[in-house]
Amino acid sequence: MAVLNYTPGRAADPRRLSVKWAAGFWLLLALVCPPPLPAQESSTKEYQIKAVFLFNFIQFTAWPDTAFPDATAPIRIGLLGTAPFGDALQAAVQGEKIGSRPVTIERLAGLQEAAGCHLVFVGKSEANDIPAIISALAGRPVLTVGDMPDFARRGGMINFYLDGQKVRFEINRAATLRSNLRLGSQLLGLARLVGPQVSAGED
């Protein structure tokens, strides 16, 4: 019987590769070619969600009055490093006021520009500079929000992480208290708390 002549390990007869298999190979190759550039960049859903989280963080954070020059001065968000929000962050804060304060967004060229901001978003590209960023802003009323592993454990205040497909955040409460920032229970209750334990009465 022909079937008995077939031995495992023998290469398939190339003539048996029918047209559809050849077409399959070709298609697979075509697929790994670089696809054409998109005509317009837009943010991912992940960063749209993160943009809305940032807006929520501002709403549920109380800065000391000394952090603002006057009663209607804006809340300034600074973006340091990789911040692929596209126009999502602008859309999230557009037209919004927290109390009497509008919200502004600025792209920071370097750490020295961060001091006047109220919230500094630290992108993934800055992972190697965490100690410098933390020490430069230590004690200042600047809410630091990281987007990389271990940002909060290493002294940052809030850090985004992904739990499967969901955006979550962790809070280093000791760091926020050192800078006289008070975070609402809405944030603390939903966050994963990291860093030194802080007893309940401390804020």
Add this chain to the structure above:
Amino acid sequence: MAWLRDGCAVLVAAALGTTAAAAVPTAGAASEIAGYKKLSLAQLMEVEVTSVSRRPEALADAASAVQVVTGEDIRRAGAQSLPEALRLLSNLEVAQIDSRQWAIASRGFNNTSTNKLLVQLDGRTLYTPLFAGVFWDVQDTLMEDIDRVEAISGPGATQWGSNAVNGVINITTKNARDTQGGLLTGSAGTVRAVAAARYGGTIAPGVYYRVYGKHTERDSSVTAAGPETGDAWRMSQGGFRLDWERGATNDHVTFQGDAYQGTFGQSANRDVEAEGANLLARWGRTFGPKSTLTVQAYFDYTHRIIPGSIAERLGIFDLDIQHRLPVGDRYDLVWGGSFRTMDDRVINPATLAFLPPHVERDWYSVFVQGERALLEDRLRLTAGVKMEHNPYTGAEWQPNVRAMWKMSDRQRLWGAVSRAMRTPSRIDRELFAPAAPPFAIAGGPNFKSEELLAYEIGYRIEPRAGLALSLATFYHKYDDLRSLEPGPVPGAPSMIANGIIGKSYGAELSAEYRVRSGWRLRMGYTEMRVSSVTKPGGLDRTSTRSQVLDPDRMALLNSQFDLSERVSADLTARYMGRIANQNVPAYAELDVRFGWRPTEALELSVTGRNLLDAQHAEFGAALPTRREIERSVNASFTWRY
């Protein structure tokens, strides 16, 4: 590079027969953002940022019985294989048969070769067209790379295709972007040892890769009388994944592959040898918030030699396209198609045969599904149909209708009616015994698809922040289930036919509760009844009762507890009811894991599995040879650098 890009664009467009590259992205993110701003923080935390499903959606809004575990859940449970991870999903029946074989099903009809479940890993179908079941012994990946596992109980045939009759399992691994750096892990224990390494890096901005290798050795299972049964095994596997994101991920190209080789002991014969390799490419483009195109193609090669039984060499090529687009403001449309071809060669022993031994077969399908939002998005109606053409019975139509009603911000009610088909696999049509005439079994020349009509109603509620409850109820009605009918005259061979009907009904309850920061509970309870009988006039020779090998109830409790920031104590308790037709007693088991992170880079853990009994049976007829699963303990380390 521009010439390469443009040239390839032409190739891809030509391959697809479309001019996808010319499509224009839709307007910016403002409308999506406005929607997210209406959500509470707790709700925002539940939005899925991407999804493997045909239609990305928040889990709470799915009009089907879907449960998900994340890679983090799997790590904390100490699961070291895919079936162990599946035990965390309370809508699945997971039974370990011996050291390497598993019976895994959803909503009943579990068996060694469960044939009503669709299982996919990163979009690659894992069941074999030989018998429509999964060779679980060779399905593996680096557990640390798993992003999530999604289990849909109930039919998903309209979206996912044939075999998605009683459920769909989607296993997804992480984007290579999220597995950068090195990882070394090792585990040694009383029944198993695992060593694995992975390294991930960046080739260019936006282009990430990882490579991994893994080796597992496992000891034999035991019988009730005690002695080991000679089914020890070892397996080595390696693979890679490359992710390329262009712009702000308007394009996402994935290229991945694995290869493995395993040797599995048999008590009465030489070792089973299995090897395989696969290569997959996927291109996804996002045109706008509700507009995406995904094209995926893969090759999958498997080779298995089972001394005393068959040897099989199988090659599969699969192409899948789906396109999602909004139509006006209220309609959302997904459509797609697939093509699948296989080349399968079996070497038959004297006792049984797949005839003809060598076949080449093709499948193709098209599906379309539309969703309409009504009442200011409080009510969503979905209707869709899939036509799948298979080489045995031709076109099969698999429609479904679903509705999801947002009763309030915290409550959802959903319902669905679906038809799903289990189309013939080789075993249903081409199985002969013995291998040469005169046959006792002469295939199933008239075997047609098994049919399911399913009715489902579900309810989800979030009574307070951090607590989510979900209830799914179902009534399934099966027709044309597989039977073995005697020949018309004495001495004539039996033939495989469709002489059995069946039904099942039940309820699946699941809950997730964040007790407080650092303590999370997941719970599940399923109560169900599954039955089957021969049709009037049917003379099925396999006991009709052998169709039903399912417990009436199952329960799960999974607790994830942080003793401190660096120390965790997690436990998973499960209960499985008695499998009456096999006399498998009901059992309860407990897994416990302690994890300790002395530094950011290092994690040490000790895991005990099946702690409540020295050994217990989970599946199989009550024979002295039935295998039992032992209590086991292992110690592991994971080092990231």
